[in-house]
Amino acid sequence: MEITLSLFGTATTVSDSTGLSVEGLVTSFNAATPWQLSLPASGVFGLTGPSGSGKSTLLAALAGQRRCRGKISFANTVWQCGRRALSTHKRALSLGFQDSCLFAGQSVADNLALARRYSRRPVPGEECDQLLKAFGIAPLLHQPVELLSGGEAQRVALLRQLFHNAPLQLFDEPLSAVQRTQVLRCLLPTLRDFWARYPALVIWTSHDFDEIQLLAQRCLWMDAADLSAPLTLPEVARHLDTQGVGDSCRSRIEARVESLQESLLTLDLGGIALYADRVAGHYRKGDTAAFLLEAGDISLSAERPGLSSMLNCLPVMLAAKLHLADGRIRLQLTAAGQVLYADISRLSCERLQLRDGATYFAQFKAGSLAGL
Numbered sequence: 625m626e627i628t629l630s631l632f633g634t635a636t637t638v639s640d641s642t643g644l645s646v647e648g649l650v651t652s653f654n655a656a657t658p659w660q661l662s663l664p665a666s667g668v669f670g671l672t673g674p675s676g677s678g679k680s681t682l683l684a685a686l687a688g689q690r691r692c693r694g695k696i697s698f699a700n701t702v703w704q705c706g707r708r709a710l711s712t713h714k715r716a717l718s719l720g721f722q723d724s725c726l727f728a729g730q731s732v733a734d735n736l737a738l739a740r741r742y743s744r745r746p747v748p749g750e751e752c753d754q755l756l757k758a759f760g761i762a763p764l765l766h767q768p769v770e771l772l773s774g775g776e777a778q779r780v781a782l783l784r785q786l787f788h789n790a791p792l793q794l795f796d797e798p799l800s801a802v803q804r805t806q807v808l809r810c811l812l813p814t815l816r817d818f819w820a821r822y823p824a825l826v827i828w829t830s831h832d833f834d835e836i837q838l839l840a841q842r843c844l845w846m847d848a849a850d851l852s853a854p855l856t857l858p859e860v861a862r863h864l865d866t867q868g869v870g871d872s873c874r875s876r877i878e879a880r881v882e883s884l885q886e887s888l889l890t891l892d893l894g895g896i897a898l899y900a901d902r903v904a905g906h907y908r909k910g911d912t913a914a915f916l917l918e919a920g921d922i923s924l925s926a927e928r929p930g931l932s933s934m935l936n937c938l939p940v941m942l943a944a945k946l947h948l949a950d951g952r953i954r955l956q957l958t959a960a961g962q963v964l965y966a967d968i969s970r971l972s973c974e975r976l977q978l979r980d981g982a983t984y985f986a987q988f989k990a991g992s993l994a995g996l
C-alpha cells in the first residue's frame with residue numbers, strides 16, 4: 625500500500641511503512657552505489673565495515689547533515705525527496721558521535737536537562753536516576769563539560785541521547801574512548817535493557833563486533849560504499865573474517881616459553897603446561913610470548929577431562945557471564961591473573977550450571993593459539 629504525504633506543500637508518495645525507508649539515496653561518496661534500506665520502527669541494528677567505507681556518511685545523510693538526493697522517510701514522514709530535504713531539527717532522530725559534541729559552557733546536568741526538555745518522549749525521572757548511576761555519571765553532574773575526560777564525555781553524550789529518547793537513534797562509535805570492561809560488563813547490558821523497555825529504532829556503528837553482538841541481532845555491512853540489507857551476526861562475522869577487519873572476541877594470553885620441538889611450542893602459564901602448534905617466529909626458553917585465542921575455540925568442562933586430542937586443559941575461574949544478542953553466552957574466565965573469553969550456547973550454560981567464582985576446565989587445541 626502507498627500513501628500520499630505533503631512535503632513543503634508538494635504531494636509525495638511513500639511506502640506505507642512506520643519504520644525507516646531509504647530509496648536510491650546518493651551522496652557525492654556513493655554516486656555509483658545508491659543506498660536502499662528498509663528497517664522496522666524499532667529494534668537495534670549494528671552497522672560495521674572497513675574504515676572509510678561510508679558508514680558515517682550514511683548516518684550524516686539520514687540525519688540531514690550531508691547533501692544527498694533520493695528518498696528517506698521515517699514513521700510515514702518524508703525527510704528527503706529528490707534534492708528537497710527536511711532540516712535536521714525537524715527529523716525525529718538523535719545522532720551521537722565519537723566526538724561527544726556536548727554543549728560547551730554548561731555543566732553535565734545542564735546538558736542532560738536540555739535533552740529531556742526538548743524530548744517528545746521524555747524518560748521518567750526515576751529511570752534517568754538509574755541511568756545516571758549505571759553510567760557512573762552521578763558524581764559528575766555539576767562539572768563543566770570542558771573538564772570531563774574523553775570517556776566521561778562519551779558516557780554523558782550517550783546518556784543525553786537516552787534522555788532525549790528519539791524514535792530513531794543513530795550512533796557513530798559512541799563508546800570508543802570508554803574502558804572496554806565497563807562497556808562490555810555494564811553499559812551494553814544497561815542499553816539493551818533500556819531499549820527493551822523504551823523501544824526505538826537504533827543504528828549502532830562500531831568497529832568492535834563484540835559491542836554489536838552484545839546489542840543487536842541484525843547488522844548492516846558497508847564495504848566500499850556498498851550497503852547490505854540487515855544480515856545475521858554469523859553472516860557479518862564471515863565478512864569480517866574474509867576482510868580481516870573488525871574485532872571478534874579474542875583473548876590475549878601471555879605465557880613463558882619452555883621449549884620448541886619441531887613446530888610444537890611448550891609454554892608455562894602459572895605452572896600449567898600449554899601447547900601452541902604451527903607457530904611462526906623465534907622463541908627462546910624463558911621468553912614471554914603472547915597469543916590470541918578465539919572465544920569460539922574454547923570448550924568448558926565442569927570436571928577435569930580425561931585424555932583428549934585437545935592438548936590444552938587450563939583450570940579457570942568463572943568471573944562473569946554476558947548474554948550475547950544471538951542467544952549465546954560469553955563467559956569471562958580468569959587463569960593465572962589473565963582474562964579469557966569463551967562463547968558457549970545457552971543449553972551448555974544450563975547443563976553446566978555455571979556459577980560465578982567456581983573453577984572449570986577450559987580446553988582448546990594447540991592450533992588455536994595464534995602467535996603474535
Ligand SMILES: Nc1ncnc2c1ncn2[C@@H]1O[C@H](COP(=O)(O)OP(=O)(O)OP(=O)(O)O)[C@@H](O)[C@H]1O
Pocket residue numbers: 653673674675676677678679680681682
Ligand atoms: N567532509 C568530507 N569531505 C570529503 N570527504 C570526506 C568527508 N568525510 C568523509 N570523507 C571521505 O568519505 C569516505 C567515507 O568516509 P566515512 O567517514 O563515511 O567512512 P566510515 O566508514 O565511517 O569510516 P570509519 O570507519 O573510518 O569511521 C572516506 O573516503 C572519507 O575520506
